[in-house]
Amino acid sequence: MLYIKCPYCGYRSQNEFAYGGDATVKRPELNKEVTDKEWDNFVYLRKSPRGKHLELWHHVSGCRQWIKVLRDTNTHEIFNTYKSEDKVET
Amino acid sequence: MQKYSVLSLIKNAFSSHKDWEVAWKDQDPKKEYDVVIIGGGGHGLATAYYLAKEHKITNIAVIEKGWIGGGNIGRNTTIIRSNYMHDENALFYEKGMELWRSMSQDLNFNIMFSPRGIINLAHSDAQMNAYARRGNSMKLNGIDAVLLNREEVKNKVPILDFSDNVRFPIFGGLMQPSAGTARHDAVAWGYARQADSMGVDIVQHCEVTGFDISNGKIKGIKTSRGDIKAKKVGLCVAGSTSILADMLNMTLPIETHLLQACVSEPIKPLLDHVVTFGAGHFYCSQSDKGEMVMGGDLDGYNSYAQRGNLPTLQHVLTEGIAMFPFLSKLKMLRTWGGIMDMSMDGSPIIDKTHIQGLYLNCGWCYGGFKATPASGFTFAHTIAQDKVHELNAGFRLDRFSTGHLIDEKGLGTKTWIS
Numbered sequence A: 001m002l003y004i005k006c007p008y009c010g011y012r013s014q015n016e017f018a019y020g021g022d023a024t025v026k027r028p029e030l031n032k033e034v035t036d037k038e039w040d041n042f043v044y045l046r047k048s049p050r051g052k053h054l055e056l057w058h059h060v061s062g063c064r065q066w067i068k069v070l071r072d073t074n075t076h077e078i079f080n081t082y083k084s085e086d087k088v089e090t
Numbered sequence B: 001m002q003k004y005s006v007l008s009l010i011k012n013a014f015s016s017h018k019d020w021e022v023a024w025k026d027q028d029p030k031k032e033y034d035v036v037i038i039g040g041g042g043h044g045l046a047t048a049y050y051l052a053k054e055h056k057i058t059n060i061a062v063i064e065k066g067w068i069g070g071g072n073i074g075r076n077t078t079i080i081r082s083n084y085m086h087d088e089n090a091l092f093y094e095k096g097m098e099l100w101r102s103m104s105q106d107l108n109f110n111i112m113f114s115p116r117g118i119i120n121l122a123h124s125d126a127q128m129n130a131y132a133r134r135g136n137s138m139k140l141n142g143i144d145a146v147l148l149n150r151e152e153v154k155n156k157v158p159i160l161d162f163s164d165n166v167r168f169p170i171f172g173g174l175m176q177p178s179a180g181t182a183r184h185d186a187v188a189w190g191y192a193r194q195a196d197s198m199g200v201d202i203v204q205h206c207e208v209t210g211f212d213i214s215n216g217k218i219k220g221i222k223t224s225r226g227d228i229k230a231k232k233v234g235l236c237v238a239g240s241t242s243i244l245a246d247m248l249n250m251t252l253p254i255e256t257h258l259l260q261a262c263v264s265e266p267i268k269p270l271l272d273h274v275v276t277f278g279a280g281h282f283y284c285s286q287s288d289k290g291e292m293v294m295g296g297d298l299d300g301y302n303s304y305a306q307r308g309n310l311p312t313l314q315h316v317l318t319e320g321i322a323m324f325p326f327l328s329k330l331k332m333l334r335t336w337g338g339i340m341d342m343s344m345d346g347s348p349i350i351d352k353t354h355i356q357g358l359y360l361n362c363g364w365c366y367g368g369f370k371a372t373p374a375s376g377f378t379f380a381h382t383i384a385q386d387k388v389h390e391l392n393a394g395f396r397l398d399r400f401s402t403g404h405l406i407d408e409k410g411l412g413t414k415t416w417i418s
């Protein structure tokens, strides 16, 4: 069982959260021509690293905020959690 | 190679079974090969076997970081089927069914193929309609499909919960009678033994750590046991694909996720078929030893851990108990997990890459065991001929950017959300 520290609610069980995937993926800017390559990168291509992974989680059965979690995909250690608007160096 | 038969069994009984030849040799890597296959799972071994058998290429090494059978080939729940709707998948997996049926003879190794049939349960009229459509598509592709009503399901699997007050009543189901199960490690061992006998080097405990590429062409690989030159290299590393892709500066339409399975204590024969829940993700069959073999959803977040987490197991078994209430009385014997190469449309990739001489086999998601023979067959062709076989022509790497997805389940780009 993962214990995830929601920046708003504190430590909560994994059961209260839904996973949202890689948080480093950026949607191509709005109102600009998007190339097929950019769209491919955004929609389909993922680094899927073994090790540190910055990811989105949704505290769906809690405060319903989206948060960022820096987690190790091999050991499941959670290094830190952030509000969704926080800039995180990876 | 020593042939396995009743006679050889009797003969070896006289020497107390001490004189059997080793099934395959534990080779040290040579300096150079025509083809190097990375990954000694089912797909890598089958590919080496077909390269030697069909294409007469025998200067091959299969490079495995652990031991043969230690990856997903030895961790799956052994379901074999071809009940797909889209042509690309249906024809590919049906070729697989043909190869499964003759595999024990072809490999001279009893892989215990058991075509006991699979039943997908339906829990609403809409689902019955969807199954009728899928069944018809299957029949058009020459695959056996039978739509069962509630009574017919009850006759085949009386142990299911048919009471009136269940949350997801059983309306019927779609059955593929020729589907079934096989002994998974035997598949790895059988391919390894035949490939070895044709001259393939099976190199265990040798981890690939890098690639040698110049002018857009593959030259060889770097491993924990030294550099190896190769004219062609094929990747068959399943859940580790993204790690090797990173060494190649490639980003793939794949994420690695964890899938768990479990078996109960053994009980007397009770379940004759493979049965899947239609209102969630749970499936069950009974092993020859009598254990109930069960599995379902992914853990749900990127993972390379090769071991699972309890919330998912609890969720999956809740579905199981809804289907088969008696399961709640059984003790759990073992649980385990494997890391899965989840592609973005749920279908696999068997293709060439932008690097000349480098070939990619990945994206097997929940279902790569049943694909083992067809994957080896088509990947060997792709490597030997440097062009795709018609059966894997749809499993292109660039289908995501061109929009030719094979979205079998309608799950879109997040096959790990279900």
Ligand SMILES: Cc1cc2nc3c(=O)[nH]c(=O)nc-3n(C[C@H](O)[C@H](O)[C@H](O)COP(=O)(O)OP(=O)(O)OC[C@H]3O[C@@H](n4cnc5c(N)ncnc54)[C@H](O)[C@@H]3O)c2cc1C
Pocket: B038, B039, B040, B041, B042, B043, B044, B063, B064, B065, B066, B067, B069, B070, B071, B072, B073, B074, B075, B076, B077, B078, B079, B080, B206, B207, B208, B209, B236, B237, B238, B239, B240, B244, B259, B260, B261, B295, B336, B337, B338, B339, B340, B364, B365, B366, B367, B368, B369, B370, B371
């Ligand atoms: C719990 C579970 C249940 C499943 N149930 C089913 C099922 O019922 N039906 C079905 O069809 N499929 C099922 N699958 C999926 C199926 O097992 C896989 O899709 C399939 O086995 C993957 O192909 P493989 O056998 O070649 O993989 P693996 O056996 O995983 O082979 C890949 C090999 O590559 C090696 N490797 C990785 N990195 C390196 C490196 N750097 N250098 C050298 N070697 C390396 C690994 O050690 C491994 O041995 C299941 C999987 C799991 C985990």
Ligand SMILES: [Zn+2]
Pocket: A006, A007, A008, A009, A010, A059, A062, A063, A064, A065
């Ligand atoms: Zn919260």
